[in-house]
Amino acid sequence: MNDTNSRAKTRGLWNDAWLPRYGAAIVVLASLWWTAYSCIQRLSSWLVYDALALPRDSHLGSALEFFLYDTVKILLLLIALIYVISWLRASLNxxxxxxxxxxxxxxxxxxxxxxxxxxxxxxxxxxxxxxxxxxxxxxxxxxxxxxxxxxxxxxxxxxxxxxxxxxxxxxxxxxxxxxxxxxxxxxxxxxxxxxxxxxxxxxxxxxxxxxxxxxxxxxLSVRQRHNFAWGEMTSIFRRVWKWVIVGVGIGAALHGLxxxxxxxxxxxxxxxxxxxxxxxxxxxxxxxxxxxxxxxxxxxxxxxxxxxxxxxxxxxxxxxxxxxxxxxxxxxxxxxxxxxxxxxxxxxxxxxxxxxxxxxxx
Amino acid sequence: MIVKVFGPGCAKCKETEQIVREAAEASGVSVTVEKVSDLREMMAAGVLSTPAVSIDGSVVSAGRVPSKGEVVSWIATAACKQ
Structure with a gap:
């Protein structure tokens, strides 16, 4: 009986602590995002010219680098900004x-x-x-x-x-x-x-x-806003990622060819x-x-x-x-x-x- | 209980109808699910953005695809009121 009591208490605390946990998660994820975002350029050129060893002045190389860089950059931007914007406009319909x-x-x-x-x-x-x-x-x-x-x-x-x-x-x-x-x-x-x-x-x-x-x-509470923003972000992202790839692919083909x-x-x-x-x-x-x-x-x-x-x-x-x-x-x-x-x-x-x-x- | 799904027939509306039907089944309450694609009826119900869901005449969700859990809880709440 003591055991169930303390478990219920821990769960209560866990729920009470939602806001600080949420804040901490945001800080961690935002810094991870920023690190990833600032590395894309270097990573994509490393992948194309060093790992795949394509010649630096080739059309294929530049098209591929452009494709990788732009796709990853756009997808990262979409994730972050859709979340932020949806959070802000959660109460608008x-x-x-x-x-x-x-x-x-x-x-x-x-x-x-x-x-x-x-x-x-x-x-x-x-x-x-x-x-x-x-x-x-x-x-x-x-x-x-x-x-x-x-x-x-x-x-x-x-x-x-x-x-x-x-x-x-x-x-x-x-x-x-x-x-x-x-x-x-x-x-x-x-x-x-x-x-x-x-x-x-x-x-x-x-x-x-x-x-x-x-x-x-x-x-709306912060938690409701988070739920809305999270839902929007995942559903928009699921719908849109393939179009980003297609669009950037066409862009890259124009770029390189x-x-x-x-x-x-x-x-x-x-x-x-x-x-x-x-x-x-x-x-x-x-x-x-x-x-x-x-x-x-x-x-x-x-x-x-x-x-x-x-x-x-x-x-x-x-x-x-x-x-x-x-x-x-x-x-x-x-x-x-x-x-x-x-x-x-x-x-x-x-x-x-x-x-x-x-x-x-x- | 009558649950209506409003939508002119886009992908999201079909998805919503599917979810509502599954939720109605899962809720264990006797529910009639109707799909409404007539514009005038939508207008009369006050639906502005689709897909929308109404339970016994009151709109519970509009402009998004609800989750199955949500729909089950709406049906349960409406059943309680009865």
Missing amino acids: AERVRDFLSGKKRGLGYALGAAFGAITPFCSCSSVPLFLGFTSAGIPIGITMSFLITSPIINEIAVVLLWGLLGWKFTVAYVAIGITAGMLGGLFMDALRAGRWLQPFVLESMKTPIRPLTATRQK VPANWFAENLGAGQWWTVPVAVFVGIPLYSNVTGIVPVMEGLLTKGMPIGTTMAFCMSAVAASIPEVIMLRQVMTVRLQATFLGYLWGMFTLTGWLLNALQGVLF
């Missing part, structure tokens, strides 16, 4: 965003819609229920559109990858364009009174806005018309951010102008044929055409602008 956005003034609403689009996690198959939930709560279509446009373009994975592969300037430009595209999109849709072109049943439901129960706001400036010399990449064509090709393509960023790096190093690259990649991420088919349930053809036309115009203008500024900014 679609319901709270909706409650927050309903009843906001339009001007501010576009900015907030786009900003929330950037920070909320969002599975593309949720786009239709989310769209309906927002409009039926009385949120104007423009604000919903701002959210919908920015959401697929910006997420934590995109930011991590861009930062790791292309540096902070490019990351800032990408995020700024993503948010601006969302805000202007919302403004544009409201200016056209695009709400008219929703499917009739959506219009019907907007006449009697449902006042949904406001989401209950619960205070395509001669420098190949795009500039062969595709007439500096011509003005290449931007709208690149966007036109990018829109129906289905790609997620994880796969496209390493490809972007490859394109850039081979002489594709920055604006063309950015415009192409953003249009590939922002819209796709499956998404268009899904949104067809709530939008009429006219609204979809306006939506896609807007994206095409917006990304083309962005591409031209960045190409013109390339010498100044990058």
Whole structure:
């Protein structure tokens, strides 16, 4: 009996001591992570040129080194940053965003819609229920559109990858364009009174806005935040690691096999018309951010102008044929055409602008 | 008890349905599991992000795939209330 008592006590202590143990584990893991992160460059070049003894100036050697270095770096960055970001946004969900956005003034609403689009996690198959939930709560279509446009373009994975592969300037430009595209999109849709072109049943439901129960706001403990962040990290990582490898693989192949400036010399990449064509090709393509960023790096190093690259990649991420088919349930053809036309115009203008500024900014 | 799984049919939604069915079996309570892919019904239930799970009309989880243990405990709690 004494024995069970003391065991229960130890278990109690073990649970009480969760927070300090958690803190200690974080410190240990963070330092391990940092050590690993600072060794990647040396390790991958050692592996390629010493262990495998590939010649230092060979295409294969440099492609392989690039592949190893980039894959490991991105995977390490993803693990750490997804955990941290999920920890911070554990209490944010679609319901709270909706409650927050309903009843906001339009001007501010576009900015907030786009900003929330950037920070909320969002599975593309949720786009239709989310769209309906927002409009039926009385949120104007423009604000919903701002959210919908920015959401697929910006997420934590995109930011991590861009930062790791292309540096902070490019990351800032990408995020700024993503948010601006969302805000202007919302403004544009409201200016056209695009709400008219929703499917009739959506219009019907907007006449009697449902006042949904406001989401209950619960205070989260550190442990709950940890559980959420851990779950997010493992599930995102499981889903994404293969795309990182595929994306970096394509990037590495471009890096090692395509001669420098190949795009500039062969595709007439500096011509003005290449931007709208690149966007036109990018829109129906289905790609997620994880796969496209390493490809972007490859394109850039081979002489594709920055604006063309950015415009192409953003249009590939922002819209796709499956998404268009899904949104067809709530939008009429006219609204979809306006939506896609807007994206095409917006990304083309962005591409031209960045190409013109390339010498100044990058 | 009626447990509904909301989702337009993506991979995550199918995974959730599978988990909910297994949990219903494991819970030992008599549970009817329904898969809802109709948009209007989702809207009426107030579901914003999928996959979502509701038990007897109240949404217990949205926007993520719950674990089997979680679903079992939701079903047990709902059974207690009855």
